[in-house]
Amino acid sequence: MFRTTYTRTLHGMRGGLIGWGIGVAATIAMMAAVWPSFADVDVASLLNQYPEALKQAFNVADMGTGSGFLNGELFSIILPAIFAIYGIGRGARTVAGEEQAGLLEIVATMPRSRTRLLLEKTAAMITGVAVLGIVLFVSMVTGSALADMGIGVADAARASIAMTLLGIEFGAIALAVGAVTGRRSLAVAISGGLAVAAYLLYLAGQLLESVKPYLWLSPVHQAISGGPIGPTLPGITLALPAVTVVVIALSAPVYERRDLTT
Numbered sequence: 001m002f003r004t005t006y007t008r009t010l011h012g013m014r015g016g017l018i019g020w021g022i023g024v025a026a027t028i029a030m031m032a033a034v035w036p037s038f039a040d041v042d043v044a045s046l047l048n049q050y051p052e053a054l055k056q057a058f059n060v061a062d063m064g065t066g067s068g069f070l071n072g073e074l075f076s077i078i079l080p081a082i083f084a085i086y087g088i089g090r091g092a093r094t095v096a097g098e099e100q101a102g103l104l105e106i107v108a109t110m111p112r113s114r115t116r117l118l119l120e121k122t123a124a125m126i127t128g129v130a131v132l133g134i135v136l137f138v139s140m141v142t143g144s145a146l147a148d149m150g151i152g153v154a155d156a157a158r159a160s161i162a163m164t165l166l167g168i169e170f171g172a173i174a175l176a177v178g179a180v181t182g183r184r185s186l187a188v189a190i191s192g193g194l195a196v197a198a199y200l201l202y203l204a205g206q207l208l209e210s211v212k213p214y215l216w217l218s219p220v221h222q223a224i225s226g227g228p229i230g231p232t233l234p235g236i237t238l239a240l241p242a243v244t245v246v247v248i249a250l251s252a253p254v255y256e257r258r259d260l261t262t
Helices: 005-012 014-038 043-047 052-057 066-073 078-100 114-147 153-181 184-207 212-217 219-224 235-257
Strands: none
Touching (some): 005 114, 014 066, 114 153, 153 235, 219 235
16 A cells, blocks of 8 residues: 555656657657658758748757757757646646545545545656656757757756746646646646647747737746757746646645536
């Protein structure tokens, strides 16, 4: 018998996490394998045909370097989508999914507060996304070394942290909605809708001057502005963990009082 909800939840998510980790590692390996042939292409001439707004939107202005290549090919949409989808799926399943499956009723009646239960499940979700971030970091460092991409360890760490924080935020939103409503489908719909809206806002902000003042509201912008494989993480990235804390804090008292689905 597992001693805590945290360890029990981690044990239950191990299979899926292994699969997602393999997927992330394979994605980086594929890009590293492509890089040597791409490095010989006259990237500057190719990019001259791109509108400036699209260069900014998809981070392709510096595709002639290993960092710029991954920023443009993976960090502009693929990796943010992977981390957001994993976080949302994990967050929605962690509370609402288990509640609808009838797995939380007994646990919730044990001599511990529901707030503690919620926090332990949040910690397990965060751990899962963080493990995926570690896989990303190790894969980037290894792929860069094998393919001579020139990506520094610190740069890989900053990019991995940005993706991890993005996944955790959307996972926390899904978990919070599930805790408040008890409905997994609603948790997925709301958090997934917010993720799509965040990306559309980010994209529109690159293309339309009238939208630029609102870019800071997009978690995608907060995570990938400036790269994210670059010299520093922008200060706005701190908004990602801040939102995570707020949504969990707001959902805890509602979950503490709500009748569980039976």
